[in-house]
Amino acid sequence: MTATSIAQIERQRETVGGARGGRRSRRLRPHGLPWILPALVLCVGLIYYCIAYTAVISTWNWDGIDPDPERVGLGNYLRISKDPIFWKTIGHTVAFFVVTFVIQTALGLFFAVLLHSRVRLAVVYKVLLFIPVVLAPAIMAPVFRRIFAPDGQFNWLLEHIGLGSLTQPWIGQESTALPVIMAITVWQWTGLTFVLYFAAMGQIDQSVIEAARIDGAANSSILRHVIWPGVRGTTLAMAILSAIGALKTFDVPYLVTGGGPNYATEFLGTYIYRKTITQSHVGYGAALSIILLVLALVMALILQIRGGEKEIR
Amino acid sequence: MFEVRSLRGRILLQMLITLMVLPFLFPLVAMVQGSLAGDGWANYAAVLAVPGLWRFFVNTVIIAAGVIALVYTVTMLAAYGFGKLHLRGREVYFWLLLACLTLPEVVLLTPLYTTAQTLGFFDTYLAVILPLAALQVPFAVLLTRTFIQGIPDELFEAARVDGGNAIRGFIHLVIPLTRPIAAAILIFTLIAAWNNYLMPLVFLQSTEMQTITLVPQFFVGQFSNDQTKILASAVLTAIPEIVAYLCLQRMFERGLAAGAIK
Numbered sequence: 001m002t003a004t005s006i007a008q009i010e011r012q013r014e015t016v017g018g019a020r021g022g023r024r025s026r027r028l029r030p031h032g033l034p035w036i037l038p039a040l041v042l043c044v045g046l047i048y049y050c051i052a053y054t055a056v057i058s059t060w061n062w063d064g065i066d067p068d069p070e071r072v073g074l075g076n077y078l079r080i081s082k083d084p085i086f087w088k089t090i091g092h093t094v095a096f097f098v099v100t101f102v103i104q105t106a107l108g109l110f111f112a113v114l115l116h117s118r119v120r121l122a123v124v125y126k127v128l129l130f131i132p133v134v135l136a137p138a139i140m141a142p143v144f145r146r147i148f149a150p151d152g153q154f155n156w157l158l159e160h161i162g163l164g165s166l167t168q169p170w171i172g173q174e175s176t177a178l179p180v181i182m183a184i185t186v187w188q189w190t191g192l193t194f195v196l197y198f199a200a201m202g203q204i205d206q207s208v209i210e211a212a213r214i215d216g217a218a219n220s221s222i223l224r225h226v227i228w229p230g231v232r233g234t235t236l237a238m239a240i241l242s243a244i245g246a247l248k249t250f251d252v253p254y255l256v257t258g259g260g261p262n263y264a265t266e267f268l269g270t271y272i273y274r275k276t277i278t279q280s281h282v283g284y285g286a287a288l289s290i291i292l293l294v295l296a297l298v299m300a301l302i303l304q305i306r307g308g309e310k311e312i313r
Numbered sequence: 314m315f316e317v318r319s320l321r322g323r324i325l326l327q328m329l330i331t332l333m334v335l336p337f338l339f340p341l342v343a344m345v346q347g348s349l350a351g352d353g354w355a356n357y358a359a360v361l362a363v364p365g366l367w368r369f370f371v372n373t374v375i376i377a378a379g380v381i382a383l384v385y386t387v388t389m390l391a392a393y394g395f396g397k398l399h400l401r402g403r404e405v406y407f408w409l410l411l412a413c414l415t416l417p418e419v420v421l422l423t424p425l426y427t428t429a430q431t432l433g434f435f436d437t438y439l440a441v442i443l444p445l446a447a448l449q450v451p452f453a454v455l456l457t458r459t460f461i462q463g464i465p466d467e468l469f470e471a472a473r474v475d476g477g478n479a480i481r482g483f484i485h486l487v488i489p490l491t492r493p494i495a496a497a498i499l500i501f502t503l504i505a506a507w508n509n510y511l512m513p514l515v516f517l518q519s520t521e522m523q524t525i526t527l528v529p530q531f532f533v534g535q536f537s538n539d540q541t542k543i544l545a546s547a548v549l550t551a552i553p554e555i556v557a558y559l560c561l562q563r564m565f566e567r568g569l570a571a572g573a574i575k
Contacts, residue, residue, distance in 0.1 A: 030479035035394030036406060039387045039450055046447045047413045053424035064423070107333075114330050118323075125334050127562065132337060134558040136508035138526035139550050142533075142543045143344040153343040187337060199566070248417040251510045255529075272419045277515070282423055289420040296415035 051293065058287035063280045076287035086288070089268045092178060096267070097246035100185050101239060107186070108193030108238075109231075112201055113223065115194075126198075130191040137188065141255035144184050145171065148256075174264040177257050181265050184252050189245075196234050204230040236303065243299045247292060268292045344551070348544035356545040363535055365521065366528075370553070372438075372517075373507060373524040379442040380506040381499060384449045388498065391450075392457035393487045397469055398479060407458075413451040418444070418511055429516060440516040441524075445506050453498045460494040461487065497568030500561055507554065525550045 058076055062069035080086050111129060115122045132140075147153045148170040155167040170176045204227065212222050250269035253259055259266040259274065266274075268288065276285030348356055360366070394400060395407060421444055426435075434440040464486070472482045513524040523531065528550050529543055536542040558565075 029397070029399035032394035032398030032400035032403075035398060035479075035483075036391040036400070039391035039410065039454060040406065042383070042387055042443070043413050043447045043450050044409050046443060047416055047421070048409075049428075050421045050424040051416075053428075054420055057423055110333070111330070114326065117326065119327060119330055125330060127559065128334050128337055130562075131341065131555055131558065134504055134508075134554050135551050136510065136526050136554070138508070138510040139529065139547050139554075140340065140344075142529045142540070143340055143347070143547055146347050146540055146544060147340060147343050153339075153346070157339075187340060190337070195566075244415050244417075248419075250417075250419060255510075269417060269419050273422075273511075276419075276423060286423055289417075289423075292417055293415070293420050296417060297412065300415045 051290075054286045054289050057283055058290050060283040060286075062283040062286075064276075064282040065280075069283065072283070076284050077291070079284065080287055080291065085263050085266060085271060088263055089266050089271050092265065092267055093246050093249070095178070096182055096185070096249065097243055099182050100189070100246070101242040103182075103186050104190050104193045104242065105235060105238065107190045108197045109228075111190075111194045112197035113227065115198060116201055126195075129194050132188045133191040133195075135188075137184075137251040138255060140184075140188075141252065144180075144256050148180050171257055172261060174261055177261060177264045181249075181253050181256065184256065185249075188252075189242075193238055196238065197231055200231040200234040201227060240300055240303045243303060244296050247296045247299065268295075344544055344548055348541060348548045351539075351541045356541045357549070359536075360532070360542055360545045360549060363532075368521050369523060369525045369528050369531075369550075372522060373526075376438055376441050376445070376513075376524060377503055377506040379438060380445045380449065381502050383442065383446040384453055384502045385495065385498065387446070387450055388453040388457055389487060389491065389495075390483075391454050392461050392491075393483055395454065395458045396461035397464075397466070397482075397487075410451050410454060413447070414455070416448065418448060422511075422515060426515065435516065436518050436522055438522075441509075441512045445509055445512060449502050449505055453502065456498060457491060457494055460491060464490055493568050495568075496561075496564040500565045500568070503557070503561075 059071060059073055060069040061072045061075065111125070115125060119125070149155075150167075150169045150172070152170075154170065158164060158166050168176065170180050209222060209226055212226055217225070248269060249267045250273065253265045253267050254270045254273065257265040259270040269292075272285050272288045272292065275281045275288060352359070391410075395403060400406070425440070425444055429435040429440045434443075468486055469482050472486060508526060509524075510526040513527055517523050517527075520531070528546050532543045532546045
C-alpha cells in the first residue's frame with residue numbers, strides 16, 4: 001500500500017463530506033415545522049409519554065391494579081442495585097454483545113470479501129445468508145429448541161462427525177445455554193452485517209485496489225489497509241446497532257430458554273417481562289426499564305462520540 | 314476484491330465459502346426434516362386443517378400494511394422538513410427523534426397497557442400498529458434525511474422559481490426521487506412489523522386478533538406439544554416470508570447501494 005493511494009482515499013472522503021455540508025439561501029425556504037410535526041407527534045408524543053409514565057411508576061411499589069399505590073421514591077432503584085439477578089443480566093448482556101459483535105463482524109467481512117471475489121453462484125450464497133434475517137425469531141424458536149434438545153439434530157450431527165463425546169443437553173444446563181442464545185443470534189444477524197459490508201465495499205474505489213495490487217500488495221494487506229478502513233462507517237453503525245440490540249434482547253431467550261436454567265440466560269428484557277407481567281411487580285419492572293433506557297442512551301452516546309473522534313483524527 | 318488467479322485457488326475459495334454457509338443452512342434443513350418426522354406430510358395436513366389459521370396471516374398483513382403506510386407517510390414528510398426546509402432548532406428536534414432509536418420496546422409495556430385499556434384500544438390493531446410505527450420512524454427518518462440531503466438544492470430552487478410551493482416540491486421531487494431509499498425502508502419496516510412478537514403477545518389477547526408470530530404457541534396448545542406439527546406450522550409461516558424476501562431482494566439491494574447506510 002503506497003502513500004499515494006492513502007492520500008487518494010482521504011481526498012475522496014473530503015469531497016463526499018464537502019458536498020453534503022453545502023447549504024445556502026436558507027431564508028427562501030418554506031418552514032419545515034408542519035412537515036416534521038406528524039413524526040414528532042407519533043414518536044416523541046407516544047414514546048416520551050411512555051417514558052415519563054414509566055419513570056413515575058418506577059417510584060411506586062405497585063402490582064398494576066391497586067388504585068392507590070405506595071410511593072417509595074427511589075426505593076425500587078436501591079433494591080435493584082442489590083439484586084444479584086440484575087447484575088447477572090448486565091454480565092450476560094456485555095458478554096453477549098462482545099461475542100456476537102466480534103463473530104458477526106468477522107463473518108460478515110469474510111463473506112462480503114469472498115462474494116466480491118468472483119465466486120460462482122454468489123446469489124445463492126447471498127440469499128442463504130439473508131434468509132435468517134427475514135425469519136421471525138418467534139417462528140424459529142421452536143426449531144432451535146428442537147435442534148439443541150438432548151435428542152435433537154445438533155447432537156445427532158456431532159455423533160455423525162465423530163464428536164459424539166461432545167453431546168450434551170445444550171439448553172438444559174447453565175454452562176451452555178448462553179452460548180446457544182449467542183449462536184442463534186449470530187445465525188440470525190450475520191446476514192445483515194454481510195449485506196451492509198457488501199454494499200459498503202461496492203463503494204470502495206476499485207482503482208485504489210488496482211493501484212495497490214500493481215504496487216505488489218498482497219490480498220491480506222489490501223484487506224487491512226484499503227477494505228477495513230473503507231468500511232469503518234459500517235463497522236461503527238453495526239457496533240451501535242449490536243450494542244442496543246444486546247440491551248433489547250428479548251424474543252430468543254424468552255422463547256428458547258425462558259431465561260433459565262437458573263437465570264443463566266436472563267437478559268434485562270426478559271427480566272423486566274418476568275417482573276412486570278409474570279410476577280406483577282410493576283413498579284420494580286418500571287425502574288428496571290428506566291435503567292435499561294439510560295444504559296441504551298449512554299451506550300449510543302459513547303459509541304457515537306468515540307466514532308466521531310476517530311473520524312477527526 | 315480479492316484476486317485469485319489459479320484454478321486451484323478458485324476451487325479452494327468456492328469450497329471454503331460453501332463450507333462456511335452450511336451452518337446457516339442447517340437450521341432450515343433441520344426445520345423441514347423435523348416437520349416431516351412421524352406422520353410425514355400428514356403433519357402439514359393437520360396444521361392446515363386447524364380452523365382460523367388464516368386469521369393469523371390476515372391479521373399480520375393488516376398490521377404490517379398499517380405500520381408501513383404510517384411509517385412511509387410520516388417519514389417522507391419529516392425527512393423533507395429536516396433535509397430541505399427552513400427549520401429553527403433542527404438539530405434539537407432531530408436528536409429528540411433519534412433518542413427514540415435506542416428505546417427498548419419492553420419500556421413501553423406498562424404505560425401502553427394501561428393507556429390502551431383506558432382509551433379502549435386494547436385488543437385492536439391500533440394498539441400494535443401505533444407503537445410499532447413509532448419505534449420504526451426514527452431509523453427511517455435518519456436514512457431518508459441523509460438521502461434527501463444528497464439531492465441537489467438547485468432542483469428545489471428551480472421548482473420554487475417556477476412558482477411551486479413546498480407541497481409541489483414534495484410531490485414532484487421528493488416522492489419520485491426517494492424511491493430507492495423508500496424500498497429499503499419498506500423492507501426494514503416489513504421485517505420489523507411482520508416479525509414482532511412482544512407487542513401482539515401483550516396487546517392482542519383474543520385468538521382471532523393474533524399474529525403469525527404467536528402461531529407456534531397457539532399450536533403448542535392445539536397439539537399438546539407434538540413437536541412435528543409445531544415445526545410444520547413454523548415451516549408454513551416461514552414460507553411467505555422467504556417468498557416475500559426473494560421477490561423484494563433486487564429492490565432491497567438497490568436501496569442499500571443507493572447509499573442508504575455508509
